[in-house]
Amino acid sequence: MAQRIVDDDERALEDGYRLYGPMVLSYLRRFVDADEANDVLQVVFLELWRSRDRIDPTRPREGWLFGIARKRAIDQLRRRRPGVIPMDAVRDLVGDDGDRFVDRVAWAAEVRAGLDRLPVEQQEAIELSYFGDLTQPEIAAQLGIPLGTVKARMARGMRRLADIVDGGDLL
Amino acid sequence: MSSRDGPDHDRPDLVGLLAGELGRAETIDMARHLKTCPGCAEELIDVAAANGALISAARVGRDLAMPGFNDGGAGPTDRAPGRVDDRDALPALTLPPKSAPPMRPRGRNRRRRRWSVAAAAAAVIVVLGALGVTAARFSRSSKRPIVAQAALRPLDATRSATGSVTVAADGSTRELTVRTWDLARPPAQSFYEVWLLDPATLKMLPMGVLPPSGSGFYAVAASLMSGYSAVDVSLQPNNGNPTHSQTSVLRASYRATTT
Numbered sequence: 001m002a003q004r005i006v007d008d009d010e011r012a013l014e015d016g017y018r019l020y021g022p023m024v025l026s027y028l029r030r031f032v033d034a035d036e037a038n039d040v041l042q043v044v045f046l047e048l049w050r051s052r053d054r055i056d057p058t059r060p061r062e063g064w065l066f067g068i069a070r071k072r073a074i075d076q077l078r079r080r081r082p083g084v085i086p087m088d089a090v091r092d093l094v095g096d097d098g099d100r101f102v103d104r105v106a107w108a109a110e111v112r113a114g115l116d117r118l119p120v121e122q123q124e125a126i127e128l129s130y131f132g133d134l135t136q137p138e139i140a141a142q143l144g145i146p147l148g149t150v151k152a153r154m155a156r157g158m159r160r161l162a163d164i165v166d167g168g169d170l171l
Numbered sequence: 172m173s174s175r176d177g178p179d180h181d182r183p184d185l186v187g188l189l190a191g192e193l194g195r196a197e198t199i200d201m202a203r204h205l206k207t208c209p210g211c212a213e214e215l216i217d218v219a220a221a222n223g224a225l226i227s228a229a230r231v232g233r234d235l236a237m238p239g240f241n242d243g244g245a246g247p248t249d250r251a252p253g254r255v256d257d258r259d260a261l262p263a264l265t266l267p268p269k270s271a272p273p274m275r276p277r278g279r280n281r282r283r284r285r286w287s288v289a290a291a292a293a294a295v296i297v298v299l300g301a302l303g304v305t306a307a308r309f310s311r312s313s314k315r316p317i318v319a320q321a322a323l324r325p326l327d328a329t330r331s332a333t334g335s336v337t338v339a340a341d342g343s344t345r346e347l348t349v350r351t352w353d354l355a356r357p358p359a360q361s362f363y364e365v366w367l368l369d370p371a372t373l374k375m376l377p378m379g380v381l382p383p384s385g386s387g388f389y390a391v392a393a394s395l396m397s398g399y400s401a402v403d404v405s406l407q408p409n410n411g412n413p414t415h416s417q418t419s420v421l422r423a424s425y426r427a428t429t430t
Contacts (some may be wrong), residue, residue, distance in 0.1 A: 017421055025261065105237075151186065
């Protein structure tokens with residue numbers, strides 16, 4: 001996808017917007033209100049588009065994307081009067097804490113995007129386990145499939161996911 | 172990472188081990204086995220890396236109420252307030268004219284280059300584009316009951332493309348969402364098309380062109396859909412011939428509960 005953006009493929013940016021937009025928006029809403037977050041979201045993706053000649057397609061771009069989001073959220077807060085800046089949120093936005101937090105968010109987005117590239121049945125089992133807090137027997141019961149099938153799907157999916165995130169071939 | 176050949180014995184339940192789902196005896200047996208089986212030990216590294224990544228992602232996703240992180244097993248009431256539920260909550264993305272050059276590397280006059288939120292917001296007032304339309308369509312579908320789901324599988328085993336088919340019910344209409352992954356770009360002057368298929372009679376109903384993004388949304392009357400039980404994705408030459416090209420690349424059979 002990153003290579004397509006570098007090649008001026010607007011569809012690739014739209015794909016990226018659909019894939020990462022909701023996550024970036026959730027991140028932004030932690031710091032600014034919903035209307036401001038919508039505006040900043042647009043700015044983030046426009047900036048990504050306009051700086052496409054600086055993209056290294058071989059590197060994962062989630063960190064860069066959320067890094068832009070963080071900077072633009074700070075810009076937005078700077079426009080406010082001091083009395084209306086939510087200090088709790090700012091702690092997660094600026095300084096070393098902000099660096100670490102945005103790294104964690106970018107990593108989460110990368111993992112989420114990696115999951116989306118798995119076959120749907122593997123993705124489903126892993127999501128139920130890690131995001132739904134179900135055990136493998138519970139997943140088998142919920143999906144109505146044998147426990148061994150659940151274990152096989154999860155094992156294959158986990159190995160594939162490890163390869164995907166290791167390769168950094170997502171955005 | 173590790174070899175994909177796997178061990179020459181049954182694969183141990185490494186996921187269960189990391190999830191703490193094994194009993195005492197199983198855990199001890201597996202620990203002993205891992206000390207003596209390099210293949211399984213290597214595989215454990217992959218599974219542990221993925222396990223750590225997923226646990227970290229799940230924590231952040233829940234903290235931020237990020238979409239896609241706490242859907243599994245959680246009902247609507249479990250969802251965090253303010254979360255962006257799906258892609259449809261996104262405002263439409265409007266790009267500057269294609270002729271607009273990319274930004275140069277950041278330099279001296281940073282102030283001039285800094286985006287003004289107000290200016291950008293003004294620039295995106297115009298709602299347009301396939302993205303907006305597609306997003307809105309996906310959103311409608313995502314809030315309706317899912318009556319069928321299936322994985323799209325390649326008909327040629329050497330191809331790596333996969334995908335999914337989801338059928339949502341909206342009264343007497345069925346909303347078909349097709350998503351594909353790793354589908355090669357179609358050759359010049361060709362495109363992918365989505366069809367409903369009755370494998371018994373080979374009767375086919377064209378749903379429409381699969382967008383270049385690899386995901387498409389189609390609506391069809393439930394009464395029409397009841398005559399089909401599979402979805403087929405074909406590679407079509409752009410020659411004006413509306414019939415199936417006989418070149419199917421992906422197919423999924425869904426349960427006949429869609430009516």
